[in-house]
Amino acid sequence: MILHGYWRSGAAYRARIALNLKGLSYDQQGVDLRTGAHRSDAFVTLNPQGMVPALEVDGAVLTQSPAILEWLEETHPRPPLLPMGPVDRAHVRAMAALIGCDIHPLNNLRVGKALRETFGADQAAVDAWAARWIVPGFTALEALVGRHGGGWCFADAPTLADCYLIPQIYSARRFNVPLDAFPRLLAIDETAKRHPAFAAAHPDVQPDAD
Numbered sequence: 001m002i003l004h005g006y007w008r009s010g011a012a013y014r015a016r017i018a019l020n021l022k023g024l025s026y027d028q029q030g031v032d033l034r035t036g037a038h039r040s041d042a043f044v045t046l047n048p049q050g051m052v053p054a055l056e057v058d059g060a061v062l063t064q065s066p067a068i069l070e071w072l073e074e075t076h077p078r079p080p081l082l083p084m085g086p087v088d089r090a091h092v093r094a095m096a097a098l099i100g101c102d103i104h105p106l107n108n109l110r111v112g113k114a115l116r117e118t119f120g121a122d123q124a125a126v127d128a129w130a131a132r133w134i135v136p137g138f139t140a141l142e143a144l145v146g147r148h149g150g151g152w153c154f155a156d157a158p159t160l161a162d163c164y165l166i167p168q169i170y171s172a173r174r175f176n177v178p179l180d181a182f183p184r185l186l187a188i189d190e191t192a193k194r195h196p197a198f199a200a201a202h203p204d205v206q207p208d209a210d
Helices: 010-021 041-046 065-075 086-102 109-119 123-148 160-174 183-193 196-201
Strands: 002-005 027-030 054-057 060-063
Touching: 002 010, 010 065, 010 160, 010 196, 041 054, 060 065, 065 086, 065 160, 086 123, 086 160, 109 123, 123 160, 123 183, 160 183, 183 196
Parallel strands: 002 027
Antiparallel strands: 002 054, 054 060
8 A cells, every 4th residue: 555645634643543543554645735745646646636645455446534544444354443333423424524624624734825815814813713723623523522532532443533633733832822721632642642542643753744
């Protein structure tokens, strides 16, 4: 398997976490979003959307991190990243979607670039924009973890929801978003720091990191 990603991409980060949790070996190919490498002919041939991550496996190219994570769960079901019952699985997917659909897309690199280039936003304005979506999303997630968590987002083992949460906490800190109001989420982040799969996926230790 070859994972095409950018070290600081939240979507690529969550894919690395899931691959690591499954205990799978993979090579990495860095795609520097800052230099426009994702718009190169070679990469657009690989992924017509020109976004990371893209996972090459068995002659196929998988794109969009939710699809990649679901594929991993279907093809490598142990250890599971979704609980057994259909209602519990829906809860985990909802927590993942809260981040993946309602927070992350609004504060990724291309949105920040658009804010700066189209609207003249400075870093303080970009940080405020990110907080506008992160804070209410994390407020809801904090409550959901209070209902369903047991050390992780759901019960006592990592799930898809944690694959989404940890990169979003990393992003929130980059945007200087205060996180003291989310003690449950911060506790999960501390637990993840001690978990080998999460530690190995951290942006700072990737081969293409600055």
